[in-house]
Amino acid sequence: MTDLIELDHVSRTFRVPGGTITAVDQVSLAIGEGEAMCIVGESGCGKTTTGRMLAGVLRPSSGSLRYEGQDVWRKKGKDLSAFRRAVQLVHQDPYASLNPTRTVFQTLAAPIYRHKKAKGTRDATNRVRHLLDVVGLTPPDDFLVKYPHQLSGGQRQRVAIARALTVDPRLIVADEAVSMVDVSIRISLLNLLLGLRSEMGVSIVLITHDLAVARYFAREGRIGVMYLGRVVELAPSEALVSDPAHPYSAALIAAIPEADPRITRTKGRVELKTAEVPSLLALPSGCSFHPRCPLAEPGLCDVRVPELLSLPGETAREVACHVAIRERRPAAELLA
Amino acid sequence: MTPILAVRDLSIDYRTRRGAVHAVRDVSFDIEKGETVAIIGESGSGKTTLAISLIGLSPRSATITKGQLLYTNERETVDLRTLPGDELRQFRWRECAMVFQSALNSFNPVISVWEQFADTGRAHRMTDTKAVHARAEELLELVRLDPNRVLRSYPHELSGGTKQRVLIALSLLLKPQLIILDEPTTALDILTQRSIIDLLGQLKKALGFSMIFISHDLSIAAELADRMITMYAGTVVERASVTDLFYRPRHPYSLGLLRAVPRVSGVIGSLASIPGSPPDLIRLPPGCTYAARCPLAIAACSDREPDLVPVDTPRHDARCIRWQTVAEQVGSADVAVAEKIGSA
Numbered sequence: 134m135t136d137l138i139e140l141d142h143v144s145r146t147f148r149v150p151g152g153t154i155t156a157v158d159q160v161s162l163a164i165g166e167g168e169a170m171c172i173v174g175e176s177g178c179g180k181t182t183t184g185r186m187l188a189g190v191l192r193p194s195s196g197s198l199r200y201e202g203q204d205v206w207r208k209k210g211k212d213l214s215a216f217r218r219a220v221q222l223v224h225q226d227p228y229a230s231l232n233p234t235r236t237v238f239q240t241l242a243a244p245i246y247r248h249k250k251a252k253g254t255r256d257a258t259n260r261v262r263h264l265l266d267v268v269g270l271t272p273p274d275d276f277l278v279k280y281p282h283q284l285s286g287g288q289r290q291r292v293a294i295a296r297a298l299t300v301d302p303r304l305i306v307a308d309e310a311v312s313m314v315d316v317s318i319r320i321s322l323l324n325l326l327l328g329l330r331s332e333m334g335v336s337i338v339l340i341t342h343d344l345a346v347a348r349y350f351a352r353e354g355r356i357g358v359m360y361l362g363r364v365v366e367l368a369p370s371e372a373l374v375s376d377p378a379h380p381y382s383a384a385l386i387a388a389i390p391e392a393d394p395r396i397t398r399t400k401g402r403v404e405l406k407t408a409e410v411p412s413l414l415a416l417p418s419g420c421s422f423h424p425r426c427p428l429a430e431p432g433l434c435d436v437r438v439p440e441l442l443s444l445p446g447e448t449a450r451e452v453a454c455h456v457a458i459r460e461r462r463p464a465a466e467l468l469a
Numbered sequence: 470m471t472p473i474l475a476v477r478d479l480s481i482d483y484r485t486r487r488g489a490v491h492a493v494r495d496v497s498f499d500i501e502k503g504e505t506v507a508i509i510g511e512s513g514s515g516k517t518t519l520a521i522s523l524i525g526l527s528p529r530s531a532t533i534t535k536g537q538l539l540y541t542n543e544r545e546t547v548d549l550r551t552l553p554g555d556e557l558r559q560f561r562w563r564e565c566a567m568v569f570q571s572a573l574n575s576f577n578p579v580i581s582v583w584e585q586f587a588d589t590g591r592a593h594r595m596t597d598t599k600a601v602h603a604r605a606e607e608l609l610e611l612v613r614l615d616p617n618r619v620l621r622s623y624p625h626e627l628s629g630g631t632k633q634r635v636l637i638a639l640s641l642l643l644k645p646q647l648i649i650l651d652e653p654t655t656a657l658d659i660l661t662q663r664s665i666i667d668l669l670g671q672l673k674k675a676l677g678f679s680m681i682f683i684s685h686d687l688s689i690a691a692e693l694a695d696r697m698i699t700m701y702a703g704t705v706v707e708r709a710s711v712t713d714l715f716y717r718p719r720h721p722y723s724l725g726l727l728r729a730v731p732r733v734s735g736v737i738g739s740l741a742s743i744p745g746s747p748p749d750l751i752r753l754p755p756g757c758t759y760a761a762r763c764p765l766a767i768a769a770c771s772d773r774e775p776d777l778v779p780v781d782t783p784r785h786d787a788r789c790i791r792w793q794t795v796a797e798q799v800g801s802a803d804v805a806v807a808e809k810i811g812s813a
Contacts, residue, residue, distance in 0.1 A: 138672055175658035175659060176658055177661065272630045287746075305566045315512055315685065316511065316685050316686070316687070316726065316729055316730060317511050317513040317725065317729050317742060317743040318729075318742045318743065319729065319731075319740075319742065320729050320731070320740045320741060320742040321744075322742075324742075342658065342659070343731075344659070344733050345730070345731040345732055345733045346731055347738060348731065348732075348733055348737070349731035349740065352737060374733055374734070375734075376487060385659050385660065386662035386733060386734075388659050388660050388662070389659055389663075389688070389733050390662070390663070390666060390686075390688035390689055390691065390804070391688050391691060391733060391734060391735075392687040392688040392690075392691050392730040392732060393691055393715060393732065393735070393805045394691040394692075394711050394712055394715050394725065395691050395712075395733060395803060396734055396805075398691075398692065400734075405660070407666060408630075408660065408661070410628075429494050429789070438515065454576060469660035
């Protein structure tokens with residue numbers, strides 16, 4: 134798989150009352166062509182900021198974003214607008230991202246006209262019909278004249294996905310795109326996104342706080358786990374879920390309640406040293422997980438920032454943990 | 470044993486310009502002492518309307534058109550609907566407390582946590598401020614918070630998980646028999662969610678109160694519930710023990726929900742969403758309200774709304790004329806539904 138887009142040692146700081154926070158710190162991430170990848174983490178971990186930088190809507194404070202090998206933030210004119218079309222962002226909340234005064238047709242036709250993807254009204258209408266069909270809003274003619282308030286949450290999210298597709302993107306960054314829809318229809322939206330990948334070859338990065346959703350979505354791809362602005366683990370989905378290499382991933386996976394009484398009531402736990410999450414304004418030294426980590430070693434973890442490195446013998450599994458790398462074993466096994 | 474709460478044939482309508490929304494229809498269930506019941510269903514299924522009515526806090530646009538809410542304590546059985554306003558206010562929090570979905574909005578933002586406790590105490594005629602303070606300290610310790618720090622804090626100074634803990638502590642102030650929790654962990658991060666689930670489990674064991682959970686999240690129910698109620702279009706479509714509902718569901722909607730939830734451990738299974746959307750609660754379709762979305766529906770399903778009937782396992786009811794077909798599909802082994810159907 135060739136890399137389509139790449140974040141290279143990207144950081145982003147924000148000024149907040151009380152100082153400056155580093156929301157994303159030295160993150161490197163390459164998305165392959167046609168890859169379905171997930172970024173997971175708890176609130177404040179920097180996953181949304183990372184997604185926004187990946188989509189090119191937020192400029193990194195340092196580091197670079199490369200599209201087909203070229204630095205995006207040095208692009209100008211035509212090259213820049215080609216990038217803008219190639220990468221589309223789908224937001225969490227379709228109530229907020231769709232204009233309530235525009236019909237579905239108007240919402241979808243605007244970017245088609247703007248990017249000259251159609252000649253004349255008839256051509257545009259056909260294209261809109263086709264897109265509605267692709268996102269499962271059928272028959273399309275029933276939806277053309279609907280306003281957002283006349284649609285269900287799931288249907289609105291489908292319109293938002295159709296809008297992203299108007300410009301034939303090569304990467305869709307979907308930020309919590311299924312979190313606000315009912316459980317009963319989440320899978321169909323995930324399947325829709327996965328279908329776009331297999332049928333149109335679009336790469337998709339799904340940002341979510343839900344590891345079960347991540348596992349389902351990235352079952353043929355990778356999951357990246359973020360903690361306080363850094364990627365702590367990046368691995369093939371099944372390996373990450375069944376045998377997490379970073380102690381934080383292991384704690385998350387052990388903590389997730391499962392929709393199966395027998396499994397969930399007998400699950401092992403990973404006890405953290407404290408439930409307190411450090412403030413981004415005063416990050417701990419060394420590995421920022423060390424104050425909570427059951428594997429932390431004084432003199433090592435509180436001193437040096439661990440790099441994201443391949444677990445020895447398993448190049449596909451990367452982990453930012455001194456102890457797991459030294460012991461050559463995933464944290465899940467060290468904690469067992 | 471008399472249940473501490475018996476809901477009988479409860480129906481609630483909302484008045485709107487388009488007509489009456491039948492949000493809750495003929496709902497009946499019992500809550501025994503010390504029991505945890507989870508009410509599940511998607512948005513619009515009536516679960517929150519039902520929950521709010523159980524503590525007599527329904528909004529003015531809602532009318533209870535029918536039914537009884539029978540609470541039983543050591544002394545007497547009362548129907549919540551017949552209580553005059555003042556008695557209802559005393560009853561609330563003393564017999565039954567509620568932890569609302571949005572922890573942030575449940576606090577008065579301009580008073581400290583201590584004042585929230587003091588206010589609640591005063592409203593319920595606890596005149597001894599010292600006693601209220603001692604009780605608040607005791608409860609905050611019970612929910613693993615530092616009373617000295619938290620009592621002085623204002624709501625905005627607390628994290629989401631801490632606020633949820635304070636609300637749980639506050640709900641316990643008058644030692645209610647029943648606590649109702651509406652989506653208690655929805656807005657919380659995974660590790661915080663886990664600590665709240667564990668806390669609720671421990672509190673229940675230590676204090677012996679009953680709980681009703683309202684949730685669209687099946688995994689919270691799998692963690693904590695003894696029994697489950699599935700609601701659809703305002704009515705109960707299935708009532709079962711937690712193991713029966715997860716491993717031997719008998720209503721196609723419960724089955725559909727179970728098959729729609731991705732898992733972190735075990736096999737991925739064959740997952741599928743439920744097609745379509747819930748019916749218009751103003752103009753309900755004739756017959757079974759789920760028929761339009763149901764893969765097992767036959768012509769007879771649209772004739773009349775099925776009754777909630779006992780099925781093949783004890784204390785288990787389903788509102789479906791085809792429950793035997795559901796039973797054939799899922800079998801009886803204690804493995805997750807998605808897995809069974811995936812391997813079949």
